[in-house]
Every structure is written in C-alpha cells, then in structure tokens.
Amino acid sequence: MNIIAKHRQLVTPGDLVAEGKFRAGQNVIKLNGDRFYATVLGSFEIKDRDTLSVRALRGPYIPRRGDKVIGKVVDISMGSWTVDIRAPYEATLPAGRFPARINPVFDDIRKFMGADDFVYAEIAEFDRARPPILDATLNREYGLIKQGVVIEVEPTRVPRIIGKKGSMIQLLNRELGSQITVGQNGRVWVRAPSPEAVSNTVSTIRLIEAEAHTQGLTSRVEERLKTLKNASQKIATENKE
C-alpha cells in the first residue's frame, strides 16, 4: 500500500498515483499488476480510503440520466426535435415530452420550438447504445427558453459555478439580482433585470470558469462582486446629481 500522488495534486495521463490494494475510480486504471495510473489531466483524489480517482480539468460532457441540461434545437422532424447538448451524441426530444399539449398528427411542432431555440430539459434515457432522450415535462422549470442569455462554459467547470449545494449561484443571484440556471452540459442561462446586470453576471461566470481549479475562489468572487456593486452605485449617484 503506497500512495504516490498527494491528495488534490495535479496529475497527467500516465502518472503513477498509487501501488497496492486500491480500487480504481474515475479516470484511474490498474496496469502492470497492482499499479494505478491516471488517464487524464486533472486533480487526484482519494475517496473512502481506497478509491482512487482523478477529477478531469477538461473533457467532453458525457450525458447521465437525470442531468439537467440546456440544449439547442438543430433539427425538427415529424414528432420530435433533435437537440445539441454539447455531448458526443445528439439528443432527441419527443413531442410528447414537451410541456404543451401537442398532437403530432395535426400540429406542426415548429410552432412550439424552432431551429436554434434553446430548451431546458432533463436526460430521461441514455445508455450509450442509443442516443440520449430528453424530457421537459418532469419539472415545471423545464421548457423553451424565451428570455435571457445562454452562454457556454467548460463542462468540467460546472460544479464550481454551482458551488457547494448551489452556494455560488445563490451568491451571484443575491448580489447581482440575476437568475442563473446552470446546465450540467456547460450551458448557463442568465436572466437579469438590466443589460449591465447581465454583463456583470456573465463576466463573473467567466472568472469562475477561468479560475475553477484554484483555491479561495469564493472570496475572490465576493471581492469582485463588491467592486462591481460599488461601481454601479457610483454611476447611480452621479446620474442623480
């Protein structure tokens, strides 16, 4: 039993992380007997005393059942939409799983959602053998995105944008008066009361994305929000004068 890499150390593919009796978790493989190697660039973690895993710094979005995602309509057929969810596979949203009464025989589903529209939905089925199927009826917040801005971020950075139990989103919503919805696939839907608030929110999300792998991120975000707030107050008082 010998752990070579330190907890949370940056490792690269092929790095020997441990030797001995362990279990290979995400992005770790067992080779050459009892040797464990990292398979991606990321930070090394030990969970439950014996499970070795690496949290990837970059990488594709792999859909998982139950993930909330923001998709973009790329094609429309008789009874379904084809949706780009930034995964290696294109998803399908059947008309029956869209939150509206649609009779596919009589209705043209284009009336509800056209090409390039964004839709917030959940991955209902995915098993790698078939393309993912979306469902937008499982939650009231799902459906066509009619207002606001959708931006794209690195899918591996999504957990940092959400924060511990949604703490980062709550912080941004509180301080900037915006409403943020983060899709697991690295698309972020931003609604805010004013254009300035939108651009402040977007630039703060970009900061989180760029520094997702660093320590003390929350305090730096708080600092940034404070300066943004002061700047906007200054402008407001100047306008009054």
Add this chain to the structure above:
Amino acid sequence: MVEAVDSGSKPLLSPDGIRTDGRKIDEMRKVKMEVGLLKNCSGSAYIEQGKTKIIVAVHGPREAHPKHLAQPGRAILRTRYHMAPFSTSDRKSPAPSRREIEITKVIREALEPAVMLDEFPKTSIDVFIEVLQADAGTRSAGITAAALALAEAGIPMRDMVAAVAVGKLEGRVVMDLNEEEDEHGQADMPVAMMPNVNRITLLQLNGRLTRAELEEGLSMARRGVDQLYEMQKQALREKYTSSESAQEED
C-alpha cells in the same frame, strides 16, 4: 538545396563525437512544447524540435461522419499528417502525398494503443497534425505533440506517447537526426513509446543497423522518450500552474 554535400570531405561526425550542429551523439535538439493555443478545437499542442515546427489540433469525441464509419463499441481515431506548402525549401504540393498518407497511418497506429477508445462508442476523435516547418523527425515530433493535444482535450489515455528518431552517422548511433544528418547519414529509426507501460508503438527503420546497433539505438530512444515525456508533463502542468495548490471541495 544549397550545395551537394560530399560526405567524404565533410564528415557528419567529428572524431571526438561532435555533430555538424555542435551536438553530442546522444544529445537531442532543443525542444519547446506548448498546449491549448487554439480555440475552435477540443485540444491543441505545438512543438518545436530544432527547426522542426508542428501544430496539432484534436476534435472530439464527436459523432462520426459519415455514419457508416462509426463503430458500435468504440470510438474511431482518425489522424491527418499534413505538411504545409511552405514547410520545405521547395514548395510542397498541398495535396496529401503517398508519404503523408503512410505517415498518417503509422501515427494513428502509434496513438491507438494509448487512447481509451472504448469509452466513447460510435464517436470519432480526429487528430490534425500540421507540419509548419520540416527539418527531419516530423513523424516523431508529430506523435509527441498529438499525445499532448489529446491529453489537453481531456481524452482518457492509458499512457502518454512520445517519440524520437535515432540514427547512424559515420558508424555511430546518434540521437534525433536533423535534416542534413537524415539525408546523408547511414540509418534513420523513428521510435514511439508509451513510457510507463513500456511498450513500443512505432518502430521504423530506413537504412541498415547491426543487431548491436539496433539495441543501442532502442535504449538511446528510450532515454530520449523519457526526456520528452518529462517535457510533456511540464507543458501540461504549466497551462494550469496555479492548480498545483489544492482544490476546494465543491
């Protein structure tokens, strides 16, 4: 070409083991690596090995097109080795030559054992290797940079791959030939390896080597690969320097 070199009058290796560019027999050319310099792809890398300059872009995993190429149980790896028209002293036709098609194939086969293709069924991973300036050793530098770009794209790999050529000049085995040495030397042997798994994924030989020279060449290549592997790790880390410090729990 400047002038015809008469190998009798101008030796490629001096009696005390110094080469025409001043290197020792087991010395690699100066190598520079960088990752993440392109925006519109999943991963990218740039390598300079002496005067050889190569840029690599990786796309994917993405849906394989045309669809019939997709494999049900794994991703397909597609490569393209291409030399820019301005990469050589005489203009190189931009159409893929017989040589480039062959190198495309051997590079794909050198990378395939490392990439964990079964993680992404029905998709394709595309690797574009563009030689900007050629000064020998382009297939080996291309492999080294391609592995780097794949790692930067976050595609899982069993091991990195690094490659270097060894050759023979004036009866001595030497490391990392340049264009002049490649053209007038006695042998050129590119070797690609997975350093941790300890496997050779590419081995070609142009010229003649005795069994002893082959073995000496392989162990020299191994030393070169180890050096390159360290530089690959360094290049990947440099991109995310501050992440050496710990990461908070989400």
